[in-house]
Amino acid sequence: MKSFYDLIFFKSTGFKDYFLNEEEEPMSFLPKFNKINIIVGANNSGKSRFIRNLMSFQNLEGVIDLAKIRVFVPLYNEQVAEANKLIESNITTYQYRSDNTYYSGGTNPDLQNVKLLSNNYLKTLDIDLFKEFSSIINANKNSINNLSHLGVKNLYLRDFNEIDNLFLKEYKSIKRYYIPTLRTAHSLFNFDLEKYSKIETDVFLKTLNNYYKLDKIDVEVFTGIHLYKEILNARNSKREIRQSFEKFENFIGKYFFDNKKIDIVAEFNKDESLIGNNNLENISVYIEGDKETRELYELGDGIQAIIILMYKIYMAESDSFIFIDEPEINLHPGMQRLFLEQITENKDLEKKNLTYIITTHSNHFLDLTIEKENVSIYSFSPKKIINGDKQFIIKNVNRGDNKLLQDLGVNNSSVFMANCSIWVEGISDRNYIKAFLKSYCHSVGKSYPKEDIDFAFFEYAGSNIDHYIFNDKVEKEDVEIVLNDIKALAISNRIFLLADSDASKQNSKKGLRLKELEDAKVDNFIPKVIWNTREVENLLTNEMWKEILIEFCNKTLVKSNEADILLKIDKAFSEVDYSGFAKKYVGEFLEEIRNKMGKISSTFIVNQSAYEVKSDGSFGTIINKRELSELVFNKNFSWEILSKNKEIEKLTIEIYNFITQKK
Template identity: 70%
Template sequence: MGYSIIFNDRSVGDDLNNYFIDDESKSLLYFPNSNKINIIVGANNSGKSMFMRSFMCSDIVGIDINKFEEYNTALLKAMVYIPRNINNLLDVLEFEKDVADKVKNNLDVINGIRHNLPVEKYDDFINANANLIKEFKNVKRYYIPTLRTAHSLFKLNNSVYQKIENDIFLETLTNYYKLDKKKVDVFTGIHLYKEILNSRNSKREIRESFEKFENFIGRYFFDNKKIDIVAEFNKDESLAGNNNLENICVHIEGEKDRDLFRLGDGIQAIIILMYKIFMAEDNSLIFIDEPELNLHPGMQRLFLEQITNNDDLKKKNLTYIITTHSNHFLDLTIEKDDVSIYSFTPKKTKNVEKQFSIKNVNRGNNKLLKELGVNNSSVFMANCSIWVEGISDRNYIKAFLKSYCDSTKKSYPKEDIDFAFFEYAGSNIDHYIFDDKAEKDDVEVILKDINSLAISNRIFLLADSDASEEDISKAIRLKGLQDAENDNFIPKIIWNVREIENLLTNEMWKAILIEFCNKKLVKSHEKDIFLKIEEALAEVKYSDYAKKYVGEFLEEIRNKMGKISSTFILNQSTYEVKSDGSFGTIINKRELSELVFNQNFSWEVLSENKEIETLTTEIYDFITQKN
């Protein structure tokens, strides 16, 4: 989304006046740095839900904060050329409720006296004006509250169960919170039966959206089988006055039909959430209170991955505003680029109405997550765990597993259900493996702790050999870890390479090395650079550097590729250059791992390295308990 939201209208009451950005003295004027997914966190009674309800019912406008200063600068430069009697009609922008009107007025004035402006000044202003404002007047808004269910509701009347026709959840919410139903489509799930009935009998585009929803449910909950979700209806009984008939049924290809009310609470919960999202109009705002309700951590991951990565949903260009108490849900956002997190806390005030402070936490700032206790919260709720040093190892393993499963037509294990990752960097196990000062007592304590943990959660621990050939004490510790293997604890030491990055083959480097080249040279000489990468990799083999730092491999590639216009093509800043002139590891390990993950390498390419093939099959067999 990339906009800061300005609240134009406080007609929903004065609730927004009780919110403050950080330590600002003025009450909330705008909601900063909004993204495709905006997650609001905070303790109970920290103002999250009240803020969301005010947000969804307010008139809002978005301003691209990155273009805001550029706009004002272009306007001031243009104003120099405008007659004095016109100047008072032009406004330098500030974050305030009528900013959209000022932008429109400024554009009208500038266009009206365009002949007074040098062409370049006019063009600068028009460029800065473009896409500065995002209007939300005609954008559909959907709200999924905590008060929700997948069931129709019934009451007992003279020994007969009769359906409650009214959406009493919606009526309750409207009574308490005065929701503006003209602005917001509130979905409690109570009328899910009618919605499904209407969706299956509506115009083509709505039916297609519903089919995509069915495909999603079939893929993730019914082994990728073709399913039909049907609102069953008996016309004759209905005409006879029997309204105790509503039933949602899942017809599964080759299997017995399933009634929705007989499915698990988790599947019902995900159906409520995903149905409305799949059926939402394009470009809509989706407000969700605590999506984690009744969802296992694996289901929470599935939900987040769908709203970020599902191709059908991405085409809809939806924006999500979500409140959550789930540590696990927050843990997952560390991996995402299109997520903004907002921490809500009560302000300490005296003799005034309760007030709240909002902090925006940018990607890469994990301080808030640590304060909230977010730390691999699903590890011991999954069937087993894969312990890796950090997120880069995690990305490699996921890339390898996905490619292996695609190639062999095997089902990809469900993360946080079948397995969960645990990043041990910074924990005692990291200290034990990598710290030269680790004592013998540390070793015994760590191994004892691992064995205790493995009783309730099978553990596969991955560690690379790093400098073990130069560091005898580290080699001994790794050997001790390996000797501690038992049925529930499988330590995998990659002895044949220095780091996991050394597993990358020439074919893999060929696809990603362009990302580490000089951007200006790539822009003007892209084809030549691809050719030079190919030629350099024909002379330098990754396997010759298995026990060396990746930087040594890349330095050799850099020299082979050479220069264009006296500038080296490959950036040396990609890897460590030590004071003694030697070369170390890759600097941004995460970036490299994400490049590998996003390339979706075929198993044919990956399995060229037998180390990758062995490691991947061992992990897959461990997860699926084929040991």
């Protein structure tokens, strides 16, 4: 099941100025609400106002308290494919009678009073009645033919007991935290009567309350000004709170102090405090092995910024909503990546089941989200002004849709803020290199280099370099221009360029061009052509394919014959060696495996749709390169397995040494 829902607002006046896509009626739901929801748009496009409205949900007239927000959960389950079609475009509910009452059901309901609402279904949705309808369906499964006029298929009704809990989700007693743009890790001081005195009042919070009346909302606002007191209380609180704080300390130690144990302490001088001297309230960081303790204000702005963001997230109650305005403030692109990786992948935070609503102006932050499954992006833009009120358009951008990024002028600008860059043809190659590097670093006990700080990936597919490498019709002057451009870029940024040979012979036109690329090598530009395989995908081994091949098998057959299919996979790989396909297309290999594994109940086990089948009957490359690379990346193959392929071993060590500037 997908992680996103449609978040329902129920006739909310708070969103009367917001419109989905080009609809004429104000929005009544937010489509594909996810674990992480990122809101982007130009200044004054309604982003911050939107999340404040969402935070103040309980105070809007006629709106259900945010603590009881109801969510409609679409179905994404192969067993109920027919229901998927139905629920994606419609919602089953009761039809109003002339007297504005609903039909209340019973053991033998008048099913003619049930209708399907299409187009803007959520505007008239009543969740409680939907629940009631589901109960009626379950009580009357023997009468399912009576619903045939609705287009409801038997499969939907038969499985209703199993899927009923996927339709609806209720958030109860939601705790909300807000991290605004007004935030700092510093205590604030005032100079008065020839001495400095700490400002005890959270002036940031007072300012926000004055502007936006946040004190009227049941939300905890964290500006960081009282970080000292937060830490003091956390270190002297009950065990579960202290454990959360220890996990936060471990995070800071791991990523900023070479995995050393650290202690973050709110220093307290009892005697001075008793006489009213609070100027000595400092936050200090002790790092294992250091002679002296460091003061928090002496650390870099980036570390202080990440502390403000991550502290409240680590300390948040489970199942909370976290609202953050512009997390990129004072964050280098590498720190932005670190922040996003923590909220999407950190196991301790995953257990908290937190939901994030984030506004951002960072192109780089947006670019990073393309890799993530549990992220939804919403583009906000002005619509028009009616009676002095500004209106806004909201568009949801699905994962993998790069149009929004292009519209915002997104490019790999972080390449020039990192110490070096790795140029690859596309995202699949990037995933392979990351998988290889992480496994290698783990095996030798080294820290994985910080992406976008120590190095950054640059995908050159679609650019001049891609045209130069792969297009047979390249003019001589194009070659010279491209090589000169690369060398010019390499002056300010060290470049490692990885290129597939596509099994080209070195004396072919393409081969000669790739050889010219290799010959252009200089100290800051290292071109690497993989001559011995067609594509990076060809570096995989039998052992790796055995672990992932089941993902390319018929899902229905796997469900009922998994043990038998696993045995067939083992047998097929004992007869077919992937290394023999090093310079062939992946599809040729998969076709042979497909024939070796054969059929179950007249159906081939391996899906031929996974790879290209050409009109002449030959077979091409795998169709979804990204999916294959993600399967490899997520398997976390050990270096013992990866290094069995000497090409992987050589390439990985070469890239690692390039990043770390080892010869």
